[in-house]
Amino acid sequence: MTSKTKTTAIVVLAIAFVGSLGYAVISNNNGDQVIEQNHTQIAKVSDEKGDIQKNFDESLVRLDSMTTVNHTTNAQLIALNKQVAKKKAEIRHILNDKNASAADLAKAKQMIADLNDKITNMEQDVANLTQTKTQLTADKVGLVQDTTTLDSNLLVTTTAKQALDKQVDIASTLNATNIAIVPVDVKKSGKEKVTTTAKRVNKLLVKFDVNNRIAQAGTTDVYVVIVGPDGKSIMAPVTGAGTFTTREDGDKSYTGMVPVDFETSKTKNVQFAFTPNAAFQQGQYKIMIYQNGFKIGEGTQELKKGGLFS
DSSP: OOHHHHHHHHHHHHHHHHHHHHHHHHHHHHHHHHHHHHHHHHHHHHHHHHHHHHHHHHHHHHHHGGGGSOHHHHHHHHHHHHHHHHHHHHHHHHHHOTTOOHHHHHHHHHHHHHHHHHHHHHHHHHHHHHHHHHHHHHHHHHHHHHHHHHHHHHHHHHHHHHHHHHHHHHHTSOEEEEEEEEEEEEOTTSOEEEOOBTTTOOEEEEEEEEEOSSOOSEEEEEEEEEEOTTSOBOOOTTTTOOEEEOSSSOEEEOSEEEEEEEOTTOOEEEEEEEOOSSOOOSEEEEEEEEETTEEEEEEEEEEBOOOTTO
8 A cells, every 4th residue: 555545544534533423422412412301301290290199189188078077968978989989090090100191191180170170069068068057056946945935935825724714613613592491391191391390301402593604504513411410411312422522621421412404694493302311300400502612502491399289
């Protein structure tokens, strides 16, 4: 090889080396730019995933906070949880995927937005239910107060009614007037003669009138009590006398009970005939008349000893 040829070869090799070196430098610079771009993109994706994860966590906190509401709302919450369970799993899958693409992240963001919309609606429902519950509680308190007032008024009204009924009951008690006690001597022939001689008397005829302006029409029992000269009540053997209850003196024995058909504001004449087993004794006989537990009248009749030929 000549000296000129060597020189030419050396020049060519030098140019090739310089070119290769330049290409390497350029390639290295381009590689650094790509790496830097990749790092920037990775950092951007990582930040976006962090923001998405934060939003997702906040959504879950809002969702969990509604587990303290009443049973009705919990039932709604269970239904909501069923609706979003798959979405939550898919969102977690995307966020846990290190190679998640921008499209995957966008999908996760949209799903979280949908979830937040549902949670917002639920929060509004909870607020409405809470307000309704508060109003119902206030209404209940008002009703309890009204009931207490009504019970108090009812008690007063009942007490007043009972007092009025008692007054009406007392006021409707019959009045006995024109009381007459007639001692009678009943002959064997059936002929009757009025006499005050004790040994001749074998029947006492008690007559009286009853009336009342407010008593309701109907049948009422009138009790006749005859007390002998010895101070004891005389029992009627035929009528089967018994006892009745008075308002002031408790239970008393009666000589006879007379059912009286009474008409309001009309006077009714009543008669009671008493014939004892034994003879009448000399002395004073006291007749007391009772109705509605009250003594409504009384009278006395003296039977005398009589003369030798009486």
